[in-house]
Amino acid sequence: xxxxxxxxxxxxxxxxxxxxxRVQVLEMxxxxxxxxxxVTVEEQGWAGASVAHITxxxxxxxxxxxxxxxxxxxxxxxxxxxxxxRVASELAAANVAGLPWRERMRAGLWTILCFLDxxxxxxxxxxxxxAAGGRCVLERRAQIIxxxxxxxxxxxxxxxxxxxxxxLTAEGVVGAATSILYTRLLRGxxxxxxxxxxxxxxxVVLPYLGAAAARREGTRAAPxxxxxxxxxxxxxxxxxxxxxxxxxxxxxxxxxxxxxLEVVAATPGASNRVVADSAGIYDQGQVSKLLARLERLxxxxxxxxxxxxxxxxxxxxxxxxxxxxxxxQLALGTNVQRPRHGSGxxxxxxx
Numbered sequence: 001x002x003x004x005x006x007x008x009x010x011x012x013x014x015x016x017x018x019x020x021x022r023v024q025v026l027e028m029x030x031x032x033x034x035x036x037x038x039v040t041v042e043e044q045g046w047a048g049a050s051v052a053h054i055t056x057x058x059x060x061x062x063x064x065x066x067x068x069x070x071x072x073x074x075x076x077x078x079x080x081x082x083x084x085x086r087v088a089s090e091l092a093a094a095n096v097a098g099l100p101w102r103e104r105m106r107a108g109l110w111t112i113l114c115f116l117d118x119x120x121x122x123x124x125x126x127x128x129x130x131a132a133g134g135r136c137v138l139e140r141r142a143q144i145i146x147x148x149x150x151x152x153x154x155x156x157x158x159x160x161x162x163x164x165x166x167x168l169t170a171e172g173v174v175g176a177a178t179s180i181l182y183t184r185l186l187r188g189x190x191x192x193x194x195x196x197x198x199x200x201x202x203x204v205v206l207p208y209l210g211a212a213a214a215r216r217e218g219t220r221a222a223p224x225x226x227x228x229x230x231x232x233x234x235x236x237x238x239x240x241x242x243x244x245x246x247x248x249x250x251x252x253x254x255x256x257x258x259x260x261l262e263v264v265a266a267t268p269g270a271s272n273r274v275v276a277d278s279a280g281i282y283d284q285g286q287v288s289k290l291l292a293r294l295e296r297l298x299x300x301x302x303x304x305x306x307x308x309x310x311x312x313x314x315x316x317x318x319x320x321x322x323x324x325x326x327x328x329q330l331a332l333g334t335n336v337q338r339p340r341h342g343s344g345x346x347x348x349x350x351x
Contacts, residue, residue: 025258030068032058034082037075041125046132051075073136076125080140083126087115101155105204106197106217108151109177113194116181123193127178128185149174155208162208169207176203197222256281260290264300264317265327271314291317299323 036058041049051072055065069075091097096107116123130141153170156162177200184193201217259279263270267278276287294300300323303316319327 022258026064026068029058029060029064030078033060033065033068033075034079036060037072037079038121038125041076041129042121046129046134046137073134076130076133076137077140079122080126080130080137080144083115083119083122084144087112090115101158102205102209102213102217105152105155106201106220109200109204110194110197110222113192113197117192117194123181124185127182131182145171145174145178152204155205158208161210165207173204173207194222257290257294260287260294261299261319261323261327264319264323268318269303269316271316273314275317291315294323299326 033054036054037049040053040057044050044053049072051062051065054072054075055062065075069078090111091108094107094111096104096111099107116127126141130137133141149170152173153167155170156165180196180200181193184191184196198218198220201220202214205217206214256279260275260281263275263278267274270278272284272287272291275291276282276284279287281287281290291300295302298320300317301320303318304313
Protein backbone atom coordinates (compact mmCIF):
# COMPACT_ATOMS: atom_id res chain seq x y z
CA UNK A 1 0.00 0.00 0.00
CA UNK A 2 1.35 3.42 -0.96
CA UNK A 3 1.83 6.29 1.49
CA UNK A 4 -0.91 8.23 -0.32
CA UNK A 5 -3.37 5.34 0.00
CA UNK A 6 -2.55 5.03 3.69
CA UNK A 7 -3.24 8.72 4.21
CA UNK A 8 -6.62 8.43 2.48
CA UNK A 9 -7.58 5.41 4.57
CA UNK A 10 -6.55 7.24 7.72
CA UNK A 11 -9.03 9.94 6.74
CA UNK A 12 -11.74 7.49 7.79
CA UNK A 13 -10.34 7.18 11.30
CA UNK A 14 -11.17 9.49 14.16
CA UNK A 15 -7.93 10.27 16.03
CA UNK A 16 -9.93 10.64 19.24
CA UNK A 17 -11.30 7.12 18.90
CA UNK A 18 -14.86 6.19 18.04
CA UNK A 19 -16.56 7.59 14.96
CA UNK A 20 -17.02 11.33 14.43
CA UNK A 21 -19.69 12.83 12.16
CA ARG A 22 -17.03 13.61 9.55
CA VAL A 23 -15.80 10.00 9.63
CA GLN A 24 -19.37 8.71 9.40
CA VAL A 25 -20.08 10.93 6.39
CA LEU A 26 -16.88 9.81 4.64
CA GLU A 27 -17.75 6.17 5.27
CA MET A 28 -21.21 6.64 3.79
CA UNK A 29 -19.80 8.57 0.83
CA UNK A 30 -17.27 5.79 0.25
CA UNK A 31 -20.06 3.21 0.25
CA UNK A 32 -22.02 5.32 -2.25
CA UNK A 33 -18.96 5.61 -4.50
CA UNK A 34 -18.33 1.85 -4.46
CA UNK A 35 -21.97 1.15 -5.26
CA UNK A 36 -21.88 3.70 -8.08
CA UNK A 37 -18.59 2.31 -9.42
CA UNK A 38 -20.12 -1.16 -9.80
CA VAL A 39 -23.01 0.04 -11.94
CA THR A 40 -20.93 2.60 -13.85
CA VAL A 41 -18.32 0.05 -14.89
CA GLU A 42 -21.05 -2.40 -15.90
CA GLU A 43 -22.92 0.19 -17.97
CA GLN A 44 -19.98 2.07 -19.49
CA GLY A 45 -17.43 -0.73 -19.67
CA TRP A 46 -13.99 -0.48 -18.14
CA ALA A 47 -12.63 1.94 -20.73
CA GLY A 48 -15.71 4.16 -20.75
CA ALA A 49 -16.21 4.52 -17.00
CA SER A 50 -14.77 7.72 -15.56
CA VAL A 51 -14.48 9.44 -12.21
CA ALA A 52 -17.09 11.93 -13.43
CA HIS A 53 -19.54 9.11 -14.17
CA ILE A 54 -18.98 7.53 -10.75
CA THR A 55 -19.28 10.77 -8.74
CA UNK A 56 -22.36 11.87 -10.68
CA UNK A 57 -24.17 8.61 -9.99
CA UNK A 58 -23.10 8.62 -6.33
CA UNK A 59 -23.92 12.34 -5.92
CA UNK A 60 -20.53 12.85 -4.30
CA UNK A 61 -18.11 15.62 -5.22
CA UNK A 62 -14.89 14.96 -7.13
CA UNK A 63 -13.00 16.51 -4.24
CA UNK A 64 -14.42 13.91 -1.86
CA UNK A 65 -13.66 11.15 -4.38
CA UNK A 66 -10.00 12.14 -4.44
CA UNK A 67 -9.97 12.38 -0.64
CA UNK A 68 -10.81 8.68 -0.63
CA UNK A 69 -9.22 7.29 -3.80
CA UNK A 70 -6.21 8.22 -5.89
CA UNK A 71 -7.99 7.45 -9.17
CA UNK A 72 -10.70 5.35 -10.78
CA UNK A 73 -8.60 2.19 -10.67
CA UNK A 74 -8.06 2.42 -6.91
CA UNK A 75 -11.83 2.82 -6.48
CA UNK A 76 -12.48 -0.33 -8.52
CA UNK A 77 -9.81 -2.18 -6.55
CA UNK A 78 -11.72 -1.20 -3.42
CA UNK A 79 -14.81 -2.85 -4.98
CA UNK A 80 -12.77 -6.07 -5.32
CA UNK A 81 -11.52 -5.81 -1.75
CA UNK A 82 -15.02 -5.16 -0.42
CA UNK A 83 -16.38 -8.20 -2.26
CA UNK A 84 -13.56 -10.44 -1.03
CA UNK A 85 -14.06 -9.23 2.55
CA ARG A 86 -17.77 -9.96 2.41
CA VAL A 87 -17.26 -13.44 0.97
CA ALA A 88 -14.62 -14.16 3.61
CA SER A 89 -17.10 -13.11 6.27
CA GLU A 90 -19.72 -15.50 4.88
CA LEU A 91 -17.20 -18.34 4.73
CA ALA A 92 -16.20 -17.69 8.33
CA ALA A 93 -19.85 -17.68 9.41
CA ALA A 94 -20.33 -21.05 7.69
CA ASN A 95 -17.30 -22.47 9.57
CA VAL A 96 -15.92 -23.74 6.28
CA ALA A 97 -12.36 -23.91 7.64
CA GLY A 98 -13.30 -26.69 10.06
CA LEU A 99 -14.65 -29.08 7.40
CA PRO A 100 -12.86 -31.93 5.61
CA TRP A 101 -11.38 -30.91 2.23
CA ARG A 102 -14.19 -32.08 -0.04
CA GLU A 103 -16.93 -30.64 2.15
CA ARG A 104 -14.88 -27.46 2.59
CA MET A 105 -14.65 -27.09 -1.19
CA ARG A 106 -18.36 -27.70 -1.64
CA ALA A 107 -19.49 -25.37 1.14
CA GLY A 108 -17.06 -22.69 0.00
CA LEU A 109 -18.13 -22.95 -3.64
CA TRP A 110 -21.80 -22.87 -2.66
CA THR A 111 -21.29 -19.76 -0.53
CA ILE A 112 -19.45 -17.96 -3.35
CA LEU A 113 -22.09 -18.89 -5.95
CA CYS A 114 -24.89 -17.69 -3.67
CA PHE A 115 -23.02 -14.42 -3.13
CA LEU A 116 -22.68 -13.91 -6.90
CA ASP A 117 -26.38 -14.68 -7.39
CA UNK A 118 -27.33 -12.16 -4.72
CA UNK A 119 -25.02 -9.50 -6.21
CA UNK A 120 -25.46 -9.85 -10.01
CA UNK A 121 -24.01 -6.45 -10.93
CA UNK A 122 -21.02 -6.99 -8.66
CA UNK A 123 -20.56 -10.48 -10.14
CA UNK A 124 -20.46 -9.11 -13.66
CA UNK A 125 -17.95 -6.41 -12.72
CA UNK A 126 -15.64 -8.77 -10.82
CA UNK A 127 -15.76 -11.62 -13.34
CA UNK A 128 -16.62 -10.03 -16.71
CA UNK A 129 -15.48 -6.41 -16.70
CA UNK A 130 -12.34 -6.99 -14.65
CA ALA A 131 -10.93 -9.09 -17.51
CA ALA A 132 -10.66 -5.87 -19.53
CA GLY A 133 -9.24 -3.81 -16.65
CA GLY A 134 -5.89 -2.11 -16.31
CA ARG A 135 -2.71 -3.67 -14.98
CA CYS A 136 -3.55 -3.17 -11.29
CA VAL A 137 -7.01 -4.67 -11.71
CA LEU A 138 -5.63 -7.65 -13.63
CA GLU A 139 -3.03 -8.16 -10.91
CA ARG A 140 -5.70 -8.11 -8.19
CA ARG A 141 -7.82 -10.54 -10.20
CA ALA A 142 -4.80 -12.86 -10.50
CA GLN A 143 -4.18 -12.60 -6.75
CA ILE A 144 -7.75 -13.65 -5.98
CA ILE A 145 -7.51 -16.60 -8.38
CA UNK A 146 -4.21 -17.59 -6.79
CA UNK A 147 -5.82 -17.54 -3.32
CA UNK A 148 -8.63 -19.79 -4.54
CA UNK A 149 -6.13 -22.11 -6.21
CA UNK A 150 -4.20 -22.30 -2.95
CA UNK A 151 -7.31 -23.52 -1.16
CA UNK A 152 -8.01 -26.13 -3.84
CA UNK A 153 -4.38 -27.29 -3.81
CA UNK A 154 -4.74 -28.53 -0.24
CA UNK A 155 -6.57 -31.46 -1.84
CA UNK A 156 -3.17 -32.98 -2.65
CA UNK A 157 -2.99 -34.04 1.00
CA UNK A 158 -6.12 -36.21 0.69
CA UNK A 159 -4.37 -39.37 -0.54
CA UNK A 160 -1.27 -40.78 -2.24
CA UNK A 161 -3.08 -40.45 -5.57
CA UNK A 162 -3.91 -36.82 -4.89
CA UNK A 163 -0.34 -36.09 -3.84
CA UNK A 164 0.77 -36.98 -7.35
CA UNK A 165 -1.29 -34.20 -8.91
CA UNK A 166 0.86 -31.38 -10.34
CA UNK A 167 0.89 -28.07 -8.47
CA LEU A 168 -0.67 -26.40 -11.52
CA THR A 169 -3.72 -28.64 -11.23
CA ALA A 170 -5.41 -26.32 -8.74
CA GLU A 171 -4.77 -23.32 -10.97
CA GLY A 172 -6.32 -25.20 -13.89
CA VAL A 173 -9.37 -26.14 -11.80
CA VAL A 174 -9.99 -22.55 -10.69
CA GLY A 175 -9.35 -21.28 -14.21
CA ALA A 176 -11.89 -23.70 -15.65
CA ALA A 177 -14.51 -22.73 -13.07
CA THR A 178 -13.88 -19.03 -13.67
CA SER A 179 -14.22 -19.52 -17.42
CA ILE A 180 -17.54 -21.30 -16.98
CA LEU A 181 -18.90 -18.51 -14.77
CA TYR A 182 -17.59 -15.90 -17.24
CA THR A 183 -19.49 -17.57 -20.09
CA ARG A 184 -22.72 -17.84 -18.11
CA LEU A 185 -22.60 -14.18 -17.10
CA LEU A 186 -21.64 -13.07 -20.61
CA ARG A 187 -24.68 -14.85 -22.05
CA GLY A 188 -26.93 -13.35 -19.40
CA UNK A 189 -28.55 -16.69 -18.68
CA UNK A 190 -31.37 -16.37 -16.12
CA UNK A 191 -30.60 -19.58 -14.22
CA UNK A 192 -28.86 -18.95 -10.87
CA UNK A 193 -25.16 -19.70 -10.77
CA UNK A 194 -25.59 -21.89 -7.71
CA UNK A 195 -27.23 -24.41 -10.03
CA UNK A 196 -23.71 -25.17 -11.29
CA UNK A 197 -22.47 -26.39 -7.91
CA UNK A 198 -22.55 -30.11 -8.72
CA UNK A 199 -20.86 -29.80 -12.10
CA UNK A 200 -18.18 -27.49 -10.73
CA UNK A 201 -17.57 -29.77 -7.76
CA UNK A 202 -17.06 -32.67 -10.16
CA UNK A 203 -14.33 -30.64 -11.84
CA VAL A 204 -12.75 -29.83 -8.48
CA VAL A 205 -12.57 -33.36 -7.06
CA LEU A 206 -11.75 -35.31 -10.25
CA PRO A 207 -7.95 -34.82 -10.26
CA TYR A 208 -7.67 -35.45 -6.52
CA LEU A 209 -10.26 -38.12 -5.66
CA GLY A 210 -10.91 -39.78 -9.02
CA ALA A 211 -13.81 -40.33 -11.41
CA ALA A 212 -16.10 -42.16 -8.98
CA ALA A 213 -15.96 -39.31 -6.46
CA ALA A 214 -16.54 -36.82 -9.28
CA ARG A 215 -19.68 -38.70 -10.38
CA ARG A 216 -21.00 -38.71 -6.80
CA GLU A 217 -20.56 -34.96 -6.57
CA GLY A 218 -22.53 -34.56 -9.78
CA THR A 219 -25.63 -36.20 -8.26
CA ARG A 220 -25.65 -34.73 -4.75
CA ALA A 221 -28.63 -32.73 -3.52
CA ALA A 222 -27.93 -29.01 -3.33
CA PRO A 223 -27.95 -27.43 0.15
CA UNK A 224 -30.40 -24.64 1.04
CA UNK A 225 -29.62 -21.33 -0.60
CA UNK A 226 -27.40 -18.95 1.33
CA UNK A 227 -28.76 -15.43 1.59
CA UNK A 228 -25.82 -13.11 2.03
CA UNK A 229 -26.11 -10.73 4.97
CA UNK A 230 -26.41 -7.16 3.74
CA UNK A 231 -27.05 -8.24 0.15
CA UNK A 232 -28.54 -5.55 -2.03
CA UNK A 233 -29.87 -7.96 -4.61
CA UNK A 234 -31.65 -6.59 -7.70
CA UNK A 235 -31.72 -3.05 -6.33
CA UNK A 236 -27.93 -3.03 -6.41
CA UNK A 237 -28.20 -3.74 -10.16
CA UNK A 238 -29.69 -0.30 -10.54
CA UNK A 239 -26.98 1.37 -8.52
CA UNK A 240 -29.15 1.68 -5.40
CA UNK A 241 -27.98 0.87 -1.90
CA UNK A 242 -31.02 -0.56 -0.17
CA UNK A 243 -29.85 0.64 3.25
CA UNK A 244 -29.09 4.19 2.00
CA UNK A 245 -32.01 6.50 2.94
CA UNK A 246 -30.52 9.29 0.78
CA UNK A 247 -30.72 7.27 -2.41
CA UNK A 248 -33.78 9.12 -3.77
CA UNK A 249 -32.87 12.61 -2.55
CA UNK A 250 -31.29 15.13 -4.96
CA UNK A 251 -28.56 16.17 -2.57
CA UNK A 252 -24.95 15.58 -1.62
CA UNK A 253 -24.23 14.54 1.91
CA UNK A 254 -21.64 16.95 3.31
CA UNK A 255 -20.09 17.29 6.73
CA UNK A 256 -22.00 20.51 7.36
CA UNK A 257 -25.30 18.82 6.46
CA UNK A 258 -24.50 15.93 8.80
CA UNK A 259 -23.64 18.36 11.61
CA UNK A 260 -26.97 20.16 11.23
CA LEU A 261 -28.89 16.87 11.25
CA GLU A 262 -26.87 15.81 14.29
CA VAL A 263 -27.81 18.96 16.19
CA VAL A 264 -31.50 18.60 15.36
CA ALA A 265 -31.39 14.91 16.32
CA ALA A 266 -29.83 15.71 19.70
CA THR A 267 -31.82 18.88 20.44
CA PRO A 268 -35.38 18.64 19.06
CA GLY A 269 -36.97 22.08 18.95
CA ALA A 270 -33.62 23.86 18.39
CA SER A 271 -33.82 27.34 16.90
CA ASN A 272 -31.80 28.55 13.92
CA ARG A 273 -29.29 30.15 16.26
CA VAL A 274 -28.85 27.03 18.40
CA VAL A 275 -28.40 24.91 15.27
CA ALA A 276 -25.85 27.38 13.87
CA ASP A 277 -23.85 27.67 17.09
CA SER A 278 -23.81 23.92 17.76
CA ALA A 279 -22.94 23.02 14.16
CA GLY A 280 -20.22 25.65 13.92
CA ILE A 281 -21.92 27.70 11.19
CA TYR A 282 -21.46 31.40 11.88
CA ASP A 283 -23.40 32.82 8.95
CA GLN A 284 -27.08 32.96 9.89
CA GLY A 285 -28.04 33.28 6.24
CA GLN A 286 -26.25 30.02 5.40
CA VAL A 287 -27.88 28.05 8.18
CA SER A 288 -31.32 29.43 7.27
CA LYS A 289 -30.87 28.37 3.65
CA LEU A 290 -29.60 24.94 4.65
CA LEU A 291 -32.47 24.31 7.07
CA ALA A 292 -34.98 25.47 4.45
CA ARG A 293 -33.51 23.07 1.92
CA LEU A 294 -33.55 20.18 4.38
CA GLU A 295 -37.18 21.02 5.09
CA ARG A 296 -38.02 20.92 1.37
CA LEU A 297 -36.30 17.53 1.14
CA UNK A 298 -38.40 16.21 4.00
CA UNK A 299 -35.56 15.65 6.47
CA UNK A 300 -36.54 18.28 9.06
CA UNK A 301 -39.73 20.10 9.95
CA UNK A 302 -40.41 23.36 11.72
CA UNK A 303 -42.64 22.86 14.75
CA UNK A 304 -43.63 26.55 14.76
CA UNK A 305 -45.48 25.88 11.51
CA UNK A 306 -46.76 22.37 12.10
CA UNK A 307 -47.88 22.93 15.70
CA UNK A 308 -49.54 26.28 14.87
CA UNK A 309 -47.46 28.24 17.32
CA UNK A 310 -47.89 32.04 17.56
CA UNK A 311 -46.26 34.08 14.82
CA UNK A 312 -42.93 35.57 15.80
CA UNK A 313 -41.67 32.66 17.88
CA UNK A 314 -38.22 31.28 16.99
CA UNK A 315 -38.12 28.33 14.63
CA UNK A 316 -38.18 24.95 16.38
CA UNK A 317 -36.58 22.25 14.22
CA UNK A 318 -37.05 18.52 14.59
CA UNK A 319 -36.35 15.49 12.40
CA UNK A 320 -38.99 13.89 10.21
CA UNK A 321 -39.28 10.13 9.84
CA UNK A 322 -36.90 10.21 6.89
CA UNK A 323 -34.55 12.48 8.82
CA UNK A 324 -34.47 9.99 11.69
CA UNK A 325 -33.56 7.21 9.24
CA UNK A 326 -30.68 9.29 7.92
CA UNK A 327 -29.56 10.08 11.48
CA UNK A 328 -29.70 6.40 12.40
CA GLN A 329 -27.69 5.52 9.28
CA LEU A 330 -24.99 7.94 10.39
CA ALA A 331 -25.35 7.08 14.10
CA LEU A 332 -25.93 10.76 14.79
CA GLY A 333 -27.12 12.47 17.92
CA THR A 334 -24.34 11.63 20.38
CA ASN A 335 -21.52 14.04 19.61
CA VAL A 336 -23.17 17.46 19.78
CA GLN A 337 -21.59 20.00 22.07
CA ARG A 338 -24.06 22.49 23.49
CA PRO A 339 -23.20 26.05 22.46
CA ARG A 340 -21.45 28.13 25.09
CA HIS A 341 -22.36 31.79 24.83
CA GLY A 342 -19.36 33.99 24.17
CA SER A 343 -17.23 31.18 22.80
CA GLY A 344 -15.20 32.27 19.83
CA UNK A 345 -14.13 28.79 18.75
CA UNK A 346 -15.02 27.60 15.30
CA UNK A 347 -15.24 24.13 13.89
CA UNK A 348 -12.72 22.73 11.45
CA UNK A 349 -13.04 22.46 7.67
CA UNK A 350 -16.06 20.95 6.01
CA UNK A 351 -16.40 18.45 3.22
